[in-house]
Amino acid sequence: MVDSGMDKIVSLAKRRGFIYPGSEIYGGLSGTWDYGPLGVELKNNIKNLWWRMFVQDRDDMCGLDAAILMNPKAWEASGHVGGFSDPLVECKKCKHRFRADQVEGKCPECGGASGEVRQFNMMFKTEVGAAEDESSTTYFRPETAGGIFVNFKNVVDSFHPKLPFGIAQIGKAFRNEIAPRDFIFRSREFEQMEIEYFVRASEWENAFEMWRKQVHAFNEAVGIPAQSVHELDVGDGNRAHYSKRTIDFEFDFPFGRKELYGLAYRADFDLQAHSSASGVPLKMIDVEGEVPITPHVIEPSFGVDRTILAVLASAYTEDELGGEVRTYLKFNSAVAPIKAAVFPLLKNKPELVAKAREVYTMLKRFVPQIMWDDNGNIGKRYRRQDEIGTPWCITIDFDTLGEKPELKDTVTIRNRDTAEQERISIDNLLSRIA
Numbered sequence: 001m002v003d004s005g006m007d008k009i010v011s012l013a014k015r016r017g018f019i020y021p022g023s024e025i026y027g028g029l030s031g032t033w034d035y036g037p038l039g040v041e042l043k044n045n046i047k048n049l050w051w052r053m054f055v056q057d058r059d060d061m062c063g064l065d066a067a068i069l070m071n072p073k074a075w076e077a078s079g080h081v082g083g084f085s086d087p088l089v090e091c092k093k094c095k096h097r098f099r100a101d102q103v104e105g106k107c108p109e110c111g112g113a114s115g116e117v118r119q120f121n122m123m124f125k126t127e128v129g130a131a132e133d134e135s136s137t138t139y140f141r142p143e144t145a146g147g148i149f150v151n152f153k154n155v156v157d158s159f160h161p162k163l164p165f166g167i168a169q170i171g172k173a174f175r176n177e178i179a180p181r182d183f184i185f186r187s188r189e190f191e192q193m194e195i196e197y198f199v200r201a202s203e204w205e206n207a208f209e210m211w212r213k214q215v216h217a218f219n220e221a222v223g224i225p226a227q228s229v230h231e232l233d234v235g236d237g238n239r240a241h242y243s244k245r246t247i248d249f250e251f252d253f254p255f256g257r258k259e260l261y262g263l264a265y266r267a268d269f270d271l272q273a274h275s276s277a278s279g280v281p282l283k284m285i286d287v288e289g290e291v292p293i294t295p296h297v298i299e300p301s302f303g304v305d306r307t308i309l310a311v312l313a314s315a316y317t318e319d320e321l322g323g324e325v326r327t328y329l330k331f332n333s334a335v336a337p338i339k340a341a342v343f344p345l346l347k348n349k350p351e352l353v354a355k356a357r358e359v360y361t362m363l364k365r366f367v368p369q370i371m372w373d374d375n376g377n378i379g380k381r382y383r384r385q386d387e388i389g390t391p392w393c394i395t396i397d398f399d400t401l402g403e404k405p406e407l408k409d410t411v412t413i414r415n416r417d418t419a420e421q422e423r424i425s426i427d428n429l430l431s432r433i434a
Ligand code: ATP
Pocket: 143, 175, 177, 184, 185, 186, 187, 188, 190, 191, 192, 259, 260, 261, 262, 301, 302, 303, 304, 305, 306
């Protein structure tokens, strides 16, 4: 299906160095994407904002970075070995494979009849060590949450937290999706930002409500407009058996309304399961003098890549400027990969270049995401910066050098969204862009 809105985003992302197809010179690898120089800045800004908001700015949260490879017993206990699967169906005629819940009867490729539906486990298997036998098989983690539960006891023993408290983790997750699609929306290697927030059983509803609001606050912070996000209360039949409440936060992607994040109340399912499988009690003392308890848990789960796609889709704007169509990314400055670009008006005038370098170096000391650009005429540079979502462009010209003495040490600063230019003193630049 051709979707022009999506095609434009995919092509801008590639052309301007945000996101490239994985292993492209070898014909690609389905379900993998590589983040380019601007993509990695955008991604880091989003992850840092999340970490700041949910770990560093709170005193009921701490962070973790667990190994991707874990003892396979952990994935047996969590139910992933037995049940982390999608229904797979193969076309009898062209042998293409599809997710049974995404096709209606006939093969979407050739119209052929589909075969039996079977369950396909989505975990990637791998061997640990030199021996290739059953005992060496493990899995690339399909979610980051597992690493949090197996470290529950470690964190409790080190810090003796009281309820409620949470552990957060950002990292890669891997799922052998039957049909990766829609750019970075459904890939086989992606990143998650997950929280397990431990509470007393009687207090899960308050915590759930608090995290529901926090999800919206995060969307606002990264520039995903509230009107594009919709809560879907997952009904009894579709929730995991242990969950009393689950909300999917859906976003209006160019290809339809689809899951952006999830929020689930998981009761004490995970700690109980890991406790009985490992034989290690996963309890904590909440009130001194009382018996240790197994806390319940609220799990907000954010996809990094889906956030990036929602941010790109929300920022993508076309307008008309000087009679021409202009494309720009209306990033807020917190996520923008480049906060400001510095231009010498002409690149063959050493005095201009030297002064521009001075301004560039001064800004970069305080704001690292500054770009130097002296390529082509000023109009072209503005276009390029608009397309990558740079909020400010700063030009050093002859007046900066004192050609009009009253304008010495001033520069022009151009606003991306209005395309208006203003003359301000170099001393005021930092406060304007920071
Ligand atoms: P879906 O129903 O779309 O497959 P899910 O319900 O399986 O998603 P979860 O297991 O709840 O997803 O994972 C938590 C989050 O991780 C999702 O909300 C999403 O942001 C992200 N995520 C899950 N699978 C993928 C994927 N294949 N590619 C990119 N992000 C993903």
